[in-house]
Amino acid sequence: MIVAATLLACGLFAEDPAIEDAGVATSARAVTAETLPKVVKIFGAGGLRGLPAYGTGFLISPRGHVATAWNHVLDADPNILVVLDDGRRLTCKLLAADPSRGLAVLEPERDDLDLPHFDPATFAPAEAGARVLAFSNSYKVAGGDEPVAVQRAVISAVAELDARRGRNAAGIAGPVLILDAPTNNPGSAGGPIVDRRGSLVGIIGRELKNDATNVFVNYALPAEKIGETLTAMMEDDFVATSSASIALSGGPQPADLGALLVPDVVRRTPAYVELVQPDSPAAAAGLRAGDLIVLIDGELVPSIRLLRSRLAAVEPGEPVDLVVRRDGELVPLTVAVPEVEDLRDPPAELPRDRR
């Protein structure tokens, strides 16, 4: 009986009488066939320290704008490779990024396409108990021109994500969709979650662990609330990609910790510390002038730009783990980030000593 009941729970995607009347194709096979052409694979930066150099996204305009999770894969900008479900390849640039929500929009070089897509105006709400399908390039299984993978899941809760380190759902505030299937794997971030009608209800988030239980959390960002943001990012030049304004869009900055970095002069200036303010959180943690910050919360920071972005996504009031290189050795440090009311507003740098 248990076996049969479990099958019942999972197997009736097509058989809910409530949606039969609409005449919409609702079998898992039909929804999958309709959705796959809207899903893309993303290949970019990574490959270091086990960080995958691939991800997932989905089309949000006929021209080929891609919505995806904002993460290190996009550091390959402006040479991000997007592979459509039929194997066609597009070279894309990072058009806009919203670190606070963990979202990014890519734009292809060519502008002559007319592609199937999810219309951001039609993103649908989702509630606990809904059966959904998750699409992603997890494990880079779809290595050639083949389509990404589909998994079935049930939204088991719509809740605040209790993941420590302040990287709450990759920076998103508010509730997320908790899924009952292992959807969040290497390369899954940015994949769409659709309901039984094929409407977009969520975006798979980055891999996160629940620090209380030390297990991976399978979750998605609710799509309903981000349609407008994506549209704005697509149309209004929401945030310039290469400017520091991403980093300054909220959250702590090096100055809030009491650290001044060397001048950010090239695209990938290494994150060397020039000066540490006495009696600051950075000083208390043991950070010293001349240190090279290489990891923040376990993730590689190859540049000052990226360090700022990552730091900006850290929740104020929580500790942040750094690894610095000092005299050829890696030194781990934990810095206490000030509470939000103690952050510099507007964000500012420490004064540079003039001599």
Next chain:
Amino acid sequence: MNVRASLAVAILACGASANLRAADVPLEVAPSVLEAQAARAAVIERIAPTVVAIFGPDGGGGGSGVLISADGYAVTNFHVTDGCGDAMKCGLNDGKVYDAVIVGTDPVGDVALIKLLGRDDFPVAEFGDSDAVRPGDWCLAMGNPFLLAKSDFAPTVTYGLVSGTHRYQEPAGTFLEYTDCLQIDASVNPGNSGGPLFAADGADAGKLIGINGRISIKRGRVNSGAAYAISSNQVKYFLGHLRSGRALDHGTLNATVRTNFDGDVLFDRILDGSAAQIRGVKEGDELVAFAGRPIRSVNQFKNVLGVYPAGWPLPLTVRRGTETIDLIVRTRGLNRRTDLLKTVAPKPGPPPNDVVKPLLEKRPGYVNAHFNEVERDRVLASLGSALPAAGWRIAGADADGVEAEFTLSDRGVGLKLGANRFLQSLEDDAEVLNEPPGSGGLLFALRQWQLLRSGRTTDFADLHYVGTEPLDWDGPTVDVLEAENRGVVTHFYIEVGQDGTGMLRGFDSWQENRGAATEVRFDGDRLDGSLPVPSQMRVAAGGAPYRTFKFTTATVASGESE
């Protein structure tokens, strides 16, 4: 069993939250839901008896399998049998334990064939068409995860979606390579290996679409919702070969392909002497189609290569400029034979018991030579009584009306073709010399045919069963016998009917390079009289037509000629 409680769990997961507002509201389930549940339970009940729980001879280790014939043949993973040894214990959901013996292995494709003993009416799973499976189809994985079914051998059922099709999984370890496999999100765990994947819905519900064998895991060996099943079609293509009691190999064209940015797949490097090169493929040619599938990526090319046994005839379409060229290539073995044969060594463990012993013959080059003899003798017997062993004289004309007369005797094989005379001596020190130009060594090849058909198989240095293949790709399925004689290898193609009667449809014969083989195909009715050979013989060499002969008389000569 608390039926009500488990139902409530199910409905919660379905999202029918309206029904759960108050605990005392009676549960209402739509009739269509109950029907679907009943249908699914019926399918599971029907197929569960075909699922095998496999253990080592002492009851340890183990995995899963599925029965595919009433006389006990079952498919599993190579990595399961490799761990169990040549003799196994197998449990079915009737609660009984059966002895089983290894038959053949495919170490590259991770497939093995075993035979359960003691019954001739085993329940059998029916093959489906794995190429018809689409992402989003529901599927049932069955087997023995974590060896849970140790008491009654009732298989565990897990359920899920087909997440992807035609997946290519990079080689792992020495041989293992999953090509063209199905990706599923049904739970697959250690012990599921070798177990069946069934279609769950529609007309094909309960049909075998794959063999579960591999999962993706992440840090800490977490099952992460991605499992891989070898496609049932690949298993079908290898099945005849697996019955041969050998360790099989997958094929290579000895050529590499690459994709350019436009997505065209081009031949990159082609080794001299490779099948592709001999049949005329050139570097830079665009690969358009392979084995009937359009090729648009390197992975698709690897997928095609991976699902067929080495040596199968596969059609290849290439484009060179504006010209489109169709040809048939035969792949070569991917691995060195000596490497593959390391896998067939007897495993340490208890000696086989008296049930298994008569069915297990360890001989160099074989996983289990017993089954090769069984298949070889079956095919030889299908050909019926031997033709006379004395000299043969077969006369007729080619398609242009040029008179032709073949003479086959113990001393030599001759051909009178119009005004030309050719004679291939069969003396001990004779070399292959006087063969008709462009025939690829036809006369010596015909001698191999005569030896086979006149029952003198002991004259071959070796004669063994290879497996099955589609004759020239689009022809009937034929059993293949391989004969070796004076460094010449001959493959005989025999079509065996349902009634066990066989007909020799042709043979290929080659000395060094199979790409340049003489290819003989028989058509038409057999001639009347003491030597009932086919009335038509098509001959090609290296893929290029040589001549087609129509015969009018065939006689057994009393003396030697010429």
